[in-house]
Amino acid sequence: VLSISASGHKFGESVCGTGWVVWRQRQGLSDLVAASVPCPGGQTDSFSLNSSRPASGVFVQYYKFRRLGRTGYKSLCDNRMANARYVRDFLKSVKHSDGRPKFVVLNALDGEFTLPVVSAYFNPKLDLPYDAIDLQNMMRRYHWNVPGYEMSFRDLENEETKPLFRDALADQTMFRVVIKTNVTRAMLQHLVESFKLCLADLEGLGPGFESMHARKRHRTSSKATRRRPSSGRATARPRPTGWAPQRSARATAVQ
Template sequence: MLAKLWHAPPPSDGEKNYCGAGTVGSTEACLLAGLAHKFRWRKWYKKQHNLTDEEVNGIRPNLVISTCYQAAWEKMFRYFDVDAKFAYPDILENKMAVGADDLVAQVDEKTMAVVCILGNHYNGVYDPVWDVDTKLKALNAEKGWQVGIHLDAASGGFVAPFQGLSGEEGPPPFDFRLDSVLSLSSSGHKFGEGAIGTGWVVFRQRKDLAEHIAVSVTYLGGHSDSMTLNFSRPATGPYVQFYKLMRLGMSGYTQKVQNQMRVAAYLRKYMKDLKHSSGKPRFQVLDGGDTCTLPVVAARINPDLKLHYDDIDLQHALSER
């Protein structure tokens, strides 16, 4: 169901099922996708430079990502010997969305993947994965590389698919409809209505991607693959997610997202309209607006007011009420 929601291509090469896994939150999903990309890059780099396993294992790949990344990727860098190459978004001009040129400019021969964030956790803006796809395909063709995209849709995976279905403006293709998107992770417990600790990862294909993290198990006489970091886990997450998907369906999730966007738009307008006694706006809104973004509102106190308190002071005051 989720593979189809995100437009994964049908299974090929004799495979019967789509390729992915349920995970403990989107952090595990990100780590699994990162490992698949790392092993895929290692295999390619070894062949390109005629290296031994020992030689290629001593070379650290890098991952290109916006500085608005979530903590899961910090764990990827620390735990799995991956270097970070950052692209820096412009807070005011691009509303914290990193530019496609800035991301692709960081790519080199040791880049195992580019991560695009579908709704960063600072202000909900989508990275332009559709533009990154175009530029990355051109770079790969020019250099003879095979760098792909991982879409970190921790929040947007259960928002973006339901935007633009009722006549309102929706995002451009952002998922497996783009050739460079090789993997996608999402959190079921953010906007997916699932239980806490529910995550998902879906791969474009098994060959030279998901197969790198698949471990064959035959404990009960049959054969199955395990792709997760831990083996035993509660079934609560997948069951609750399945129930919500069946109960709400496309129409239910679409209505939910539309309502959330309307609430966010109401709050955004209210904050924009608030004035200081000087007549200047009290807040500076920093999110992506009313369409093609997460249903969140991000703002800061207008720095032009030069007040004797800042956003943190206001946050503390509100938390005391």
């Protein structure tokens, strides 16, 4: 483990944009992410484009720490975990017409779930004509944003699309549901009902999705065979000594 991060606005009850990360060693923090910039008193690492960020998130986080304390945060966390278990149990209970599980639920560690986040993907053994991206589009009809993700990445050296995991195909997709404090059990009951309606719609429109994904797989395989005209490996340009991100004109004027 090189670093550990936590979302201050998802689970820390702070404002959007607040997050925390700790690196085991300075070497684990790439220079492509953090730039060393001069400031009064010496050099410091900056993660932002203009070397400045508002401190409101830090103040709100500190207030919540003082206001809720460990007991308050534990109560909120227990409630989120219970709601996440409710959604997770529903997904595990959904069966295909032949009796096999329709979803494969992720984010389990030795049988215990450690985050109020539900991640899953359609059972690849069912060879369904639709995927998590199609489910995402269907769920929007019921005012739910259940984001779907492709479990692949594009290799910058040869432009090939490769699987993100060794035990999953490149065209495999997944989705997730983040359980926050403001998500109530009544809202999750509506989410579950929306899942049921969308799954029924996906089954009814199966042949249409099958033809659409066949075209998408053909385009993906065609792109994967392309190569860059250059035969050498692309290298990043060296940064000049004392390099720092340029401040915006507005930020400079305010200072």
